[in-house]
Amino acid sequence: MGIGSANERLEKIARFVHDRLTEVASRRANPNLDPDYRWQHTLRVSHYGRMVAEAERADVELVVAACLLHDVAHFDQDDWQEHGRLGAGIARPFLVELGYAPAERESICYSVAVHVDGRADFEHPETLESRVVSDADNIDRFGSYRIIQLCTANVDNYRDLIVKLKQRLGTLEDHRRKRVMETKSGHDLFNRQLDLQIGVFKALIEESELTSLPELSPTG
Ligand SMILES: [Fe+2]
Numbered sequence: 001m002g003i004g005s006a007n008e009r010l011e012k013i014a015r016f017v018h019d020r021l022t023e024v025a026s027r028r029a030n031p032n033l034d035p036d037y038r039w040q041h042t043l044r045v046s047h048y049g050r051m052v053a054e055a056e057r058a059d060v061e062l063v064v065a066a067c068l069l070h071d072v073a074h075f076d077q078d079d080w081q082e083h084g085r086l087g088a089g090i091a092r093p094f095l096v097e098l099g100y101a102p103a104e105r106e107s108i109c110y111s112v113a114v115h116v117d118g119r120a121d122f123e124h125p126e127t128l129e130s131r132v133v134s135d136a137d138n139i140d141r142f143g144s145y146r147i148i149q150l151c152t153a154n155v156d157n158y159r160d161l162i163v164k165l166k167q168r169l170g171t172l173e174d175h176r177r178k179r180v181m182e183t184k185s186g187h188d189l190f191n192r193q194l195d196l197q198i199g200v201f202k203a204l205i206e207e208s209e210l211t212s213l214p215e216l217s218p219t220g
């Protein structure tokens with residue numbers, strides 16, 4: 001598979017991604033770039049990737065390597081749409097250095113390239129591994145931390161928060177009705193996330209309906 005053990009290779013990839021996210025964010029000096037969040041998201045995606053890869057019998061190392069690398073170019077350009085394809089180009093020479101065989105390297109690069117919009121800028125057949133990486137990314141995008149982010153951003157305006165939660169609830173329920181993930185295990189984990197968010201948002205909305213004076217039924 002390459003030089004050293006799988007864990008050694010993954011550690012090197014992790015360090016490469018972490019350092020690059022931090023370096024690009026500080027070079028661009030844009031206060032909206034949050035390398036800590038991006039790195040934490042990357043780590044969680046790697047765990048979801050491992051879980052889904054094992055259940056789907058995909059190649060676990062190729063999936064985890066791609067999960068670690070998937071957002072490596074997230075801060076490179078204002079055009080967010082390109083960060084998958086750009087990331088594959090950044091990953092490739094580094095994966096050569098780690099001694100991955102050409103087929104393994106290209107599989108990792110393909111998963112990174114297509115995770116945003118399904119399109120790579122080089123020829124490669126579709127892979128199970130790329131579907132797993134895409135699912136792992138989406139599972140984290142609907143995690144419990146997102147509940148905190150949405151609520152914190154709107155905490156000073158309760159009425160606005162409830163309006164936003166109602167809109168969000170519609171989207172979540174829509175996702176729950178459809179099958180938006182690409183693998184069976186990804187779908188199960190994604191639904192777990194959706195149920196959690198739907199439960200919390202519904203509770204907050206119900207609670208907001210109690211934020212009024214109770215009206216008693218007229219007596220005698
Ligand atoms: Fe991404």
Ligand SMILES: [Fe+2]
Nearest residue numbers: 041070071137
């Ligand atoms: Fe991501």
